[in-house]
Amino acid sequence: xxxxxxxxxxxxxxxxxxxxxxDGFDKVTGRARYGADFNMPGQLVGRILRSPHAHARILSxxxxxxxALKGVxxxxxxxxxxxxxxxxxxxFNILDNCMARTxxxxxxxxVAAVAAIDDATAEAALALIRVNYxxxxxxxxxxxAMKSTAPLLHATCFTKGVEPKPTTPSNIxxxxxxxxxxxxAGFKEADIVLERTFKxxxxxxxYIEPHACVAKVNADGTAELWVCTQGHFVFRQHCAExxxxxxxxxxxxxxxxxxxxxxxxxxWAEPIALALSRQAxxxxxxxxxxxxxxxASGPTSATxxxxxxxxxxxxxxxxxxxxxxxxxxxxxGPWALLGAMTAFACYDLKNVRTVGYEVLVNRPKVAAYxxxxxxxxxxxxxxxxxxxxxxxxxxxxxxxxxNAATPGTKSSYGPVxxxxxxxxxxxxxxxxxxxxxxxxxxxGRGVACGFWFNFGGxxxxxxxxxxxxxxxxxxxxxxxxxxxxxLSLVAAEELGIPYERVNAIIGDTSSLGYNxxxxxxxxxxxxxxxTISAARNAIKTLRERAAKMWDIPVEEVVxxxxxxxxxxxxxxxxxxxxxxxxxxxxxxxxxxIAGHSELVADGAGxxxxxxxxxxxxxxxxxxxxxxxxxxxxxxxKAVHPTYVEGQYQGGAAQGIGWALNEEYVYGADGRxxxxxxxxxxxxxxxxxxxxxxxxxxxxxxxxxxxVRGVGETSIVPPLAxxxxxxxxxxxxxxxxIPMSPPRILAALDRQAAE
Amino acid sequence: xxxxxLWGALAAAAGGHPVVEIAARDIxxxxxxxxxxxxxxxxxxxxxxxxxxDGTIYRxxxxxxxxxxxxxxxxxxxxxx
Numbered sequence: 163x164x165x166x167x168x169x170x171x172x173x174x175x176x177x178x179x180x181x182x183x184x185d186g187f188d189k190v191t192g193r194a195r196y197g198a199d200f201n202m203p204g205q206l207v208g209r210i211l212r213s214p215h216a217h218a219r220i221l222s223x224x225x226x227x228x229x230a231l232k233g234v235x236x237x238x239x240x241x242x243x244x245x246x247x248x249x250x251x252x253x254f255n256i257l258d259n260c261m262a263r264t265x266x267x268x269x270x271x272x273v274a275a276v277a278a279i280d281d282a283t284a285e286a287a288l289a290l291i292r293v294n295y296x297x298x299x300x301x302x303x304x305x306x307a308m309k310s311t312a313p314l315l316h317a318t319c320f321t322k323g324v325e326p327k328p329t330t331p332s333n334i335x336x337x338x339x340x341x342x343x344x345x346x347a348g349f350k351e352a353d354i355v356l357e358r359t360f361k362x363x364x365x366x367x368x369y370i371e372p373h374a375c376v377a378k379v380n381a382d383g384t385a386e387l388w389v390c391t392q393g394h395f396v397f398r399q400h401c402a403e404x405x406x407x408x409x410x411x412x413x414x415x416x417x418x419x420x421x422x423x424x425x426x427x428x429x430w431a432e433p434i435a436l437a438l439s440r441q442a443x444x445x446x447x448x449x450x451x452x453x454x455x456x457x458a459s460g461p462t463s464a465t466x467x468x469x470x471x472x473x474x475x476x477x478x479x480x481x482x483x484x485x486x487x488x489x490x491x492x493x494x495g496p497w498a499l500l501g502a503m504t505a506f507a508c509y510d511l512k513n514v515r516t517v518g519y520e521v522l523v524n525r526p527k528v529a530a531y532x533x534x535x536x537x538x539x540x541x542x543x544x545x546x547x548x549x550x551x552x553x554x555x556x557x558x559x560x561x562x563x564x565n566a567a568t569p570g571t572k573s574s575y576g577p578v579x580x581x582x583x584x585x586x587x588x589x590x591x592x593x594x595x596x597x598x599x600x601x602x603x604x605x606g607r608g609v610a611c612g613f614w615f616n617f618g619g620x621x622x623x624x625x626x627x628x629x630x631x632x633x634x635x636x637x638x639x640x641x642x643x644x645x646x647x648x649l650s651l652v653a654a655e656e657l658g659i660p661y662e663r664v665n666a667i668i669g670d671t672s673s674l675g676y677n678x679x680x681x682x683x684x685x686x687x688x689x690x691x692x693t694i695s696a697a698r699n700a701i702k703t704l705r706e707r708a709a710k711m712w713d714i715p716v717e718e719v720v721x722x723x724x725x726x727x728x729x730x731x732x733x734x735x736x737x738x739x740x741x742x743x744x745x746x747x748x749x750x751x752x753x754x755i756a757g758h759s760e761l762v763a764d765g766a767g768x769x770x771x772x773x774x775x776x777x778x779x780x781x782x783x784x785x786x787x788x789x790x791x792x793x794x795x796x797x798x799k800a801v802h803p804t805y806v807e808g809q810y811q812g813g814a815a816q817g818i819g820w821a822l823n824e825e826y827v828y829g830a831d832g833r834x835x836x837x838x839x840x841x842x843x844x845x846x847x848x849x850x851x852x853x854x855x856x857x858x859x860x861x862x863x864x865x866x867x868x869v870r871g872v873g874e875t876s877i878v879p880p881l882a883x884x885x886x887x888x889x890x891x892x893x894x895x896x897x898x899i900p901m902s903p904p905r906i907l908a909a910l911d912r913q914a915a916e
Numbered sequence: 917x918x919x920x921x922l923w924g925a926l927a928a929a930a931g932g933h934p935v936v937e938i939a940a941r942d943i944x945x946x947x948x949x950x951x952x953x954x955x956x957x958x959x960x961x962x963x964x965x966x967x968x969x970d971g972t973i974y975r976x977x978x979x980x981x982x983x984x985x986x987x988x989x990x991x992x993x994x995x996x997x
Binding site for chain 2: 252322323325336337338339340367423424425427495496499500503530531532533534575576577578579580615616617618619620681682683684762764765766864874
């Protein structure tokens, strides 16, 4: 649908204010219901048996002793999840990842599952299952996996995207390429050409709430699933397809969500819980432990990246290239492709080429992590930008401003930009007090930029007006960051009523039309478009009802400040009608009053950010403390500024953890060594400074209020900003994420030895 | 007749042409004619192709018109977190 984009200078009454979120009270008092907080009568406990091997052929599985154990109600293997994917490779990969069929492809890959009357019985049953493995050689590193001598994960994998088609299989699942111009000619024009290689280790989204669900499959073919997810409609679709259920007969309800960040966009345990319930005839509750979350959900890629940039003495970048090698786990994904698309998106480049390789390794299947792949690409590119600026004797921020993309720039991934905010974020950084603050001993400052696309998607919203004139707003995008408050503000804005008179909820899959997931920074962007549309449809009905009550033509009724007003001289004496007055008469004027909207929210505006970071590095221990951090980002229009700021701070906090500590550590046996928060260290409050934020508002012309997505871009610059700050603090450049104390000490030792 | 720019992998499926000329009123007609001329592109369209029209990216609105003189760029349908 199209909107008249009269957003510029729009005077808002509700949008832009900061009321409390409706779900806040339950959350701070412990009453909110998350994935594991729901129970069904007679439910069983589900547990999953996982491969201890990184790569192994499954020769046989004997479940007879487990099935015979008293209290065990169901035991399943891949044989109980027949292949119904009809040749769809993406769906088959999901199926094979949920339960290994012929080979276990990573440490933690599910191979069998049980449902029993209690925890102890379920655990005992797992111990009785006998799996006969043929252990195979494994590979977990991207560069190693690309070698022709590497252990092969799939004999059927021939690299896509290269001509001629390879005749031998490899672990390189596909190649992608973006860019324009003539990079070879561009490098010849350059006075300085700098080439560097970077590595980033695999990190997990680190959501506090593990995956959890309760599944119930009934004998009549209907089924229910209560689940912690970023997209219950997508989960319904995948589960129904994998289990052969009719989509409309599977009702999925999303719980409150204790973080997702992309990791709850995939089904992992849910099809298993449904299959167990189908066999047992009883509901099954399946809650993953923290160890299972690390070993067998979807972290981000580990990467290896080469960047080469040429520049003239006047600071003009003449050419830039990058080769990005991203691990996918055992199944292909678009991860290097996204890195290749985003790597140079902040800059105006005449000659640019990026090449991405999707590399299969014996690690868990990679899932999206907040602006997936962009942070690693930005880490590599921004480090080279910073080093080049220093070689030129230029201030790195000024060097970026000189080369930044502007409206009309041909982006490095292809299209020409419309209105964009990279220039304004850089200008705001230059003017920010943080840039002028003095640094202490062993401290360094880093600045970095970041880009993310954002997108919209299918969205369906209902707005119902209650008999007392209050409003129920039902949306289908899971609330991951305060969107119920934001969408209530939008409904209040359109209807002209106070925020407190709108009650927003997340509808289940049987109460609304299909909604895409809350991903791609689309939750508030998409559902606000649908809410605006639904509210405008409701206002049309309210005007019609007021016209009936007054017995005047509807064309002579306008909607202003939450009231129907009669226009024209002949109606001067009619008092306005409130929503409550119109709603009270609804039974006699045509029945319930509601507004609905079903749309595809395309036209999400791209987003840019610039971050400033100060760190202090202890040269004795290599430990790094972030002492000051500032996020500057374009929001288009901040519907609820507090929650926009929260997204900015959250992205920065996750980036700080990723940059300094978080890392999947694999042993020589291919087993994950640190599957817990004691050994995989995410930042806690005492590790973080107050993260300052500055919201810029460069309106997105494709949204009626100018809104852009804000949830992801804030994690793009931190790896680079912190990396540059650490390099400035210790005087040696760090090219390997995370910059943990041992890596910093090793870099200092190397420097001392030179 | 509009110039349609294709990203690398799609260009390979379109006979190695990074730019093709197709007369189409909207995205739906564009995809239909692209697949008719280059059958190997159908697999990409089925998997998901986004269309940038003068810098605005459309992933699903196949009824979106293609204005005369617009810059049209076909991109992979991206994932998000």
